[in-house]
Amino acid sequence: MRSSKYSIFTYASMIGVPALLMLILIAMISGYEMYINLFAYVLVIALLVFSTTGLIDVFLHKKYDGSMKKAHVESEIKSNTEPMLKKGSEVDIIVKRFNGSSHNFDKVTYKFFANKFTTVLDALLGIKSHQDSTLAVRCNCRMGICGSCGMVINGRPRLACETNIMEIADSEGGRIEISPMMGHLLLKDTVTExxxxxxxxxxxxxxxxxxxxxxxxxxxxxxxxxxxxxxxxxxxxxxxxxxxxxxxxxxxxxxxxxxxxxxxxxxxxxxxxxxxxxxxxxxxxxxxxxxxxxxxxxxxxxxxxxxxxxxxxxxxxxxxxxxxxxxxxxxxxxxx
Amino acid sequence: MELLDYDIIVLGSGIAGLTSAIHASRESGGKKSIALVSKLHVMRSHSVAAEGGISGVLYPDTDNDSEKLHAYDTIKGSDYLADQDAVEILVKGAPEEIKFFDHIGVPWNRREGGKISQRAFGGMSIPRTAFAADKTGFFMMRALYDELLTYDNVEVFNERFATKLVVEKNRADGVIAFNIENGNFEAFRAGETIIATGGASRMYGFTTNSYSNTGDGTAMAYRAGIALKDMEFVQFHPTALIPSGILITEAARGEGGYLKNSNGARFMIDYAKSKMELAPRDIVSRAIISEINAGRGFTDEDSGLEYVHLDLRHLGSSKIDEKLPMIKEMTIKMLRLDPSTDEIPVRPAAHFTMGGIHTNIDGAALNQSEKPIIGLWAVGECACVSIHGANRLGSNSLSQCSVWGRRVGTIAGRWHKDSATQKSSFMEIAENEEKSILEVIDSEGDVNPYEIRDSMHRIMDKYMYVYRNTNGMNVARNELAKLKTKLKDIYVQDRGRLYNTNLREVLEIMNLLDLAQVTVECAIRRRESRGAHVVLEYPKRDDKHWLKHTLAYMSGNKVKVAYIPVKIRGWKPEERRY
CATH class of the missing domain: 1.10.1060.10 (Alpha-helical ferredoxin)
Incomplete structure (x- = not known):
């Protein structure tokens, strides 16, 4: 879909303009003066055409983006559900744990079996219940309305309870890296002051x-x-x-x-x-x-x-x- | 350990707690020192998750509504177990509270001309539920929190987990808590204590509730010898999302949503012909489970949970965007389903604790001889006044929290009692409490406490759900007793003092286990079906023998049960049809 975003002229200009410049250069070096003028005229006309179509492209592009946004979300919903429906898989959850007494960080990797519904919060609480109970997590509603579980997940500040594991594992390179919000004072693990x-x-x-x-x-x-x-x-x-x-x-x-x-x-x-x-x-x-x-x-x-x-x-x-x-x-x- | 002296302690920071604190402060003219103690950040309590709205008769003349009708709906909805004097206070106070919340900034949805909009809710004869989209509880909480910031005499203690309620010689003198952030114990001594710690639906695995709803205040009161009332009545909300249990508001049906079985049929016609999807929650929940039991449900392959469909597609996306934006946000984010094009998979989940700390109509907690414990109140879901009886109507809980928040706050603010316990003996109590909690941290068993929790969830989900039977309840009783003994062999892996949520969760599991046992004991004894408590062997309501409240006390390690009559005013029990 993305390849049809620009018209043929834009692509032609990407190849055509440098090609014409090269020809002029060759003509200059080789001493064919009449060709230099000819190529120069063609270049000017070409630039005029390309810039006009380019402007049209930009206009089209904008329109295209706006109307496609919704469709894009919908297709994302559909395409993400299907392959994940049947099976879950084991995911590496890497937690940058902060130790409140020593003030050091410790990167710990946990393995967690996630299915299509599992959120980052589910994983952290699952790890806490059955792998490592010393992991500190602040959470409450698990539905994105209490504001407890803000943390940095794969480099972006987000709510753990609203972040679906499979979805980001798919789109962000197969791993989940979690660290606390560094802009706040740190208490323990992902929990901040x-x-x-x-x-x-x-x-x-x-x-x-x-x-x-x-x-x-x-x-x-x-x-x-x-x-x-x-x-x-x-x-x-x-x-x-x-x-x-x-x-x-x-x-x-x-x-x-x-x-x-x-x-x-x-x-x-x-x-x-x-x-x-x-x-x-x-x-x-x-x-x-x-x-x-x-x-x-x-x-x-x-x-x-x-x-x-x-x-x-x-x-x-x-x-x-x-x-x-x-x-x-x-x-x-x-x-x- | 630090001794902190206050005039009033409010324990819990949901709508009931925040309202109590504000009104206590106001009533005392800013003179009383008030400590607001919460195990969370105060603006994050479970009340934020309330979605659909708050009930109250706002415009009786133009809407053809009346407080009497609201009372009747509530009493009929309660299957006649509500105390009718308390219901009268609720319906009278509720409209004022909606206006009060307007004055402190709740963005109510509006009608043409600027009046507050109201929507239809289950079991209500007339649309009388005021709402702010489908985030009503959240907006009420934010308004209360922001308003609270203007009160200088209310000091906020975030993330303090209370472990003991100090009751000596029928007087409440404060609570002992630890600061989750650093593990330090603090002795909060006060003449007056208001418990507002919310419900206990986390004793179930499949629940709409936040992780925090572990009945801490209720369990503490129970251990202090205070009566719990009607604990067998647990509300199951018909529409919780598969597989997480996240709430899909009743407003989804109030706005016109359908429930459909696997044949695509609106099955409510077989269960509540006139009210259809807007029958009270106990009836709709039973209908869903009956459909599933008859093989007309769907099964989710991952979780194994069976469900039916909530269909909102015919409402259209613009109505969904305006009235139910959070539902849309939630289903898209959690399930990648858009309610305007997809059906939503739902099943009943534990939602509300109708029972709770036994109080009189002023919210005063009562002792075993029905007399108030001096200086102790309970407000909100942790209390049982009782307004909801055997089944709460949707949107009556927010009114309850605000009406009794104001009532109790005002009384406590006006009242005066000094803490009777001497400093030295209070500190002794506190130090003993600290010692016993430290012993929990030092437990050297080999049982993972979270496995005990998971087992409790399985037991409650299986045997104490929408339909109960005597055999099942007996199994639940035995299994819970086994879990209780296993508690002695647990270990607490996190032995640190900093932000030790492992310890907090272990203590919560202990609270829940106590309350689960009370729930089962009360349920086994009630040999009838009333509201949310349905026993297959006793399918009918039996007013002759069971038109009474259950009281449960702790007696040694056993649950002692007694009964008191229901207060009937003008509304005589009749058959409940919708």
Whole structure:
């Protein structure tokens, strides 16, 4: 399917342009001046044609990618199920274990029999139950909603409970390598410390603010909200506090003072909620180098998020709002 | 060892625990010191896995609904074992809680005009389940956690595993726990203790529950001599995913999903003609197992599990995306099945512990003579008030957790009791407890504790499932007793102090074994079929002899059983038809 992505002209240009250049070179060396001009004309025309078709290709390519994305996911589902349906197989699970007393790492390889359903978490717990009970694992819901089991699997930060072994063993070279999230303080094996992460979250005051606290705790009436208003903050409310985005963020890893993608996205979540009455003060609270301006927009946080929260976009949107409110901000600072 | 003194200890951090802590703090005007102690990070409790929604009559006038009707549905659903005074409190309090959760940020799905949307649920006459897509519990937990951060007098203790509830002379004085992170023991002394540690469905192998649902608080209370009520009633959720047991919300059927057998027929027509797929859970679970037993199920080759199909294809992908996004995410990630094009393989799984710590309607835990233990409350799934009786209706649990969370939190916040135990004797209790736990670490047997767990799972899955029979229950009783003796010969491989989840899991297995035994003992004695407890030899409900609650106490190494009457108000027991 991929071979039909570009038109024939593009492929022709890949061969044609260097070939014509070679011919011109040969003509120059050999002294055939009339041929040099001829080849040069042909080259210019060829380049014109190729660049036009190339542009068309790029356009087609984009369209192609968009429409194929869904079909691709579906075919992946189908093609992955069939060969695995019948049999499982033994997989090497390599765990980079951290020893909390000696502060050393120890790479241990376990053999584990996985079938088509087995997740990395299943394997770790299976190993713990029947091979090596000293292996430390933090987990709870095993359905991707409690946020306990973030770790680095084959170099990528992911949730162990949502990562199917056979699937990544197939696509990532037959082995499973697990290490803790190195961006957090390490406790034992794959388990990391979360105090710092929770403090970052708390520091943006992530709770629904109402001017009248009494009314907030009264229970006589709901605050009405339209579906459109709901959609404005809903995508940012899926955060399960697993810590993967913070682990993936290159800025936090080099400058711990940057508050990080998780906390900022949660600040934005409440800022966008029509029920929240803190208004733009929320923006001004993160208007600093430790806040939104620390973000260098690498986008790794959004890529790492297992729940589709997009902290990178949230932060850029906050930057945008802040720029358009510079005057108000001075006002706010004065009052403060 | 460190002695930590607080006014109130809240043990457990699900919706019940967090709500209790917030309301206790508020009621005390921020003056009482409150310790929130959890074996997990507090925002990761099993409540996050609640999917479908929370029940409550929000708009009686326009929806033609009433609290009376909600009460009737709940009582009928409970097979008349619910205490009707408690149900009245539930239905009255539930609408307020839904609004409260709106005020702290839960993204409720909305109707035209901005009102809160409600969906149909099993056994409810009218759609009255408020929901935030199919992640309702998760959103409620996040809102509660974020709200809790604004309370300075609540101190959070993450990853502390409590091993002992200190009850002396009918007064509760705190808990002894160890810090999982570093293995250090901590003595939490307090005048008031609220237990909110959730259910115990992990005594089953095939369950919808998180790994944490090991009934720790219930088992601790049981060992402290407190009564457990109605432990024979375990809810099996009809639709759990094969082979993991991951929950597929009842909302999938509430939104119009079908259950189909291997003939492709909607078999519920033979079991609950009027309610079909939206009959209460006990009835739907029995229907599924009956179909499977009659050879009209499917078999999964890898796990050997038999199942039926949940068909959502006719709902269309846009409805699934809006109302059931998590179900879609889950089936695609776990099984690589898309509910808009594929049928989902499901079977009943242990889901909810209807029984629990015996409390009065104020959540106060009761001793053997039915009197409150001073300074001790139980809230949420670990408690049995009782609202759910023999069978809980879907979406009544989130209302229960929030209504009683507020009720108990408010009472505890207002109330005052000093810890009566002197520092020295409290420390002595704590040091003895530490010693006994260290002995567990030093066990030098040759039995792998996880094999004991696996055996317990097999026993419970086989003999204590949807259909029970006397012979099977007797086998379960004997086998569990054998496992209990085997516990003496276990070893704990991890002897370190840092993040020793091996030790924690061994202690959890011990808790579960205690509760599994109680479950079997209560079940063997109840010679009738009521709600989720169905015995083949006694297929009918027997109100004449069994319209009563079971109480179980620990007496030496034995389970002692007693009975108390059900509180009937206006709703007389009648035949339960759907």
């Amino acid at each position: 979360f105090t710092d992460f929770f403090e970052r979250h708390k520091s943006v005051k992530p709770s629904l603010y109402r001017k009248n606290a009494k009314e907030k705790y009264s229970t006589t009436k709901e605050y009405q909200q339209s579906s459109e208003e709901l959609d404005k903050f809903l995508p940012y409310s899926y955060c399960i506090m697993c810590g993967l985005c913070l682990d993936a963020c290159p800025v936090v890893n080099s400058n711990p003072n940057f508050i990080g993608p998780q906390a900022l996205s949660q600040s934005f979540r409440y800022y966008r909620d029509s029920r929240d009455q803190k208004g733009k003060r929320r923006l001004f609270e993160v208007d600093s180098n430790e806040g939104v301006w620390g973000c260098e927009f690498s986008g790794s946080c959004s890529k790492a998020c297992p729940k589709g929260v997009d902290p990178a976009t949230a932060i850029q949107l906050m930057k945008g709002e802040l720029i358009s409110r510079i005057a108000e901000k001075d006002d706010y600072a004065e009052k403060k």
